[in-house]
Amino acid sequence: MNKFIENYLKENKDYFKQVSEFIYNHPETRFEEYKSYEFLASECEKQGFTVDRNVANIKTAFTATYGSGKPVIGFLGEFDALSGLSQKPNETSYQPLEKNGNGHGCGHNLLGTGAFAAACAIKKYLEENNLPGTVKFFGCPGEEGGSGKTFMVREGVFDNVDAALSWHPSPANAIMSLSSLANYQVYFQFKGTSSHAANTPHLGRSALDAIELMNVGVNYLREHVIDDARMHYAVTNTGGISPNVVQANAEVLYLLRAPRVDQVDDIFQRVKKIAEGAALMTETEVTIKFDKACSNYIPNRHLEKILYKNLQEVGVEPPSESQIKFAKELWSTFTEGEQKGYLDSMKGFGYFGDGSEFQGKYLSDSISTYYESQETLKGSTDVADVSWVVPTAQLTASTSALGTALHTWQMTAQGLSSYAHKGMLRAAGSMAKTGLDLYTSEEDLNKVKEEFNKFRQKNNYTCPIPNDVTPSKLND
Structure with missing residues (x-):
């Protein structure tokens, strides 16, 4: 045989x-x-x-x-x-x-x-x-x-x-x-208001600012999750290439990992709150799009x-x-x-x-x-x-x-x-x-x-x- x-x-x-x-x-x-x-x-x-x-x-x-x-x-x-x-x-x-x-x-x-x-x-x-x-x-x-x-x-x-x-x-x-490690992969899409970044910046609401604030918040979260957890992100849409335009749309993709699905989900719920807080601070809206996961x-x-x-x-x-x-x-x-x-x-x-x-x-x-x-x-x-x-x-x-x-x-x-x-x-x-x-x-x-x-x-x-x-x- x-x-x-x-x-x-x-x-x-x-x-x-x-x-x-x-x-x-x-x-x-x-x-x-x-x-x-x-x-x-x-x-x-x-x-x-x-x-x-x-x-x-x-x-x-x-x-x-x-x-x-x-x-x-x-x-x-x-x-x-x-x-x-x-x-x-x-x-x-x-x-x-x-x-x-x-x-x-x-x-x-x-x-x-x-x-x-x-x-x-x-x-x-x-x-x-x-x-x-x-x-x-x-x-x-x-x-x-x-x-x-x-x-x-x-x-x-x-x-x-x-x-x-x-x-x-x-x-x-x-x-x-x-x-x-189990994981979740999730998109966070922020929508704000465009404006002339010099002439009327007060009228703009930056989606890119929201992403930067969210990423900072998640980086502070790293100290307060289990040691085996991993949190990765990639900014998949910066809102354009013109610095003189307030970015109205931006997106970040997060990959969250932990030894068990329930642990991943717990981290995900906390990350969602950070995203909502970033949206609140910047007066933008956030849409959360679940992409994929594994056990x-x-x-x-x-x-x-x-x-x-x-x-x-x-x-x-x-x-x-x-x-x-x-x-x-x-x-x-x-x-x-x-x-x-x-x-x-x-x-x-x-x-x-x-x-x-x-x-x-x-x-x-x-x-x-x-x-x-x-x-x-x-x-x-x-x-x-x-x-x-x-x-x-x-x-x-x-x-x-x-x-x-x-x-x-x-x-x-x-x-x-x-x-x-x-x-x-x-x-x-x-x-x-x-x-x-x-x-x-x-x-x-x-x-x-x-x-x-x-x-x-x-x-x-x-x-x-x-x-x-x-x-x-x-x-x-």
């Missing part, structure tokens, strides 16, 4: 590399992944899956299904890119392909393809062995700032799935055993243990001299702080250790010991909402040099490297073998589901995105 998976991925590695390359070369931001979506959905059909498009009323979301009956094992694939991270691949200096263009600075070309490869491997095994069971590949758009999976959960897309598996590119090889991630420990066993079985192939040389040159582009703190980001992905195994190295050639971590990743993921409705586990596979931060040009530069594609197939093999374990071991599947049911009996789930909120594109 395990040899089947290894042989399948080895025989088809060039095909999956081509899939990754297509997605990389067509970087599209949240809910506008039209080319990547159609390409990946069509490839699923070519592989013998039945594809449902536009699921959850999202034009770039789809499900691909093969087989019938239980169990139903799902694989979560992402394919959206980030704005401003265009970069020529396999280069060790900043060389954007397009000024201010999009780029796969979080490795989602690898993520989506790796999950697709795992689903294809299992589909082939079930087909050739005439076994019952259903494999589903979920084409999940808008992870970056869009919480696509949360919208999909709200619409019941993951109902009746017995277990879900996913992964993420990083410099580490580990099980992603940490929880994550905190709930790890399934038994499923993680199975995934860890299979990651160990797949193992890590030693990097080649050319791969080491490329990683070393990239390392030299990192700041001193990035080099000294390279372990910090790896720990967020589930790495446990002091880094001694990496001395004198620029690439990870080992697998971190697995721990049932009680810590929280200082980041968010919409995989979290899937984990509230389906038993879920994630791993990370090394696709980039030690010290590479996500959402950087250096991450984009490594997205098509031979080392990255080896990591992608390592993740695919680990997930596929884990899926097969669940198909063939009723005992393991029952333990996974019992753990999940025990948690849910004590913890109700409510989708954090209100029913009247729809997915928003980056430039809406």
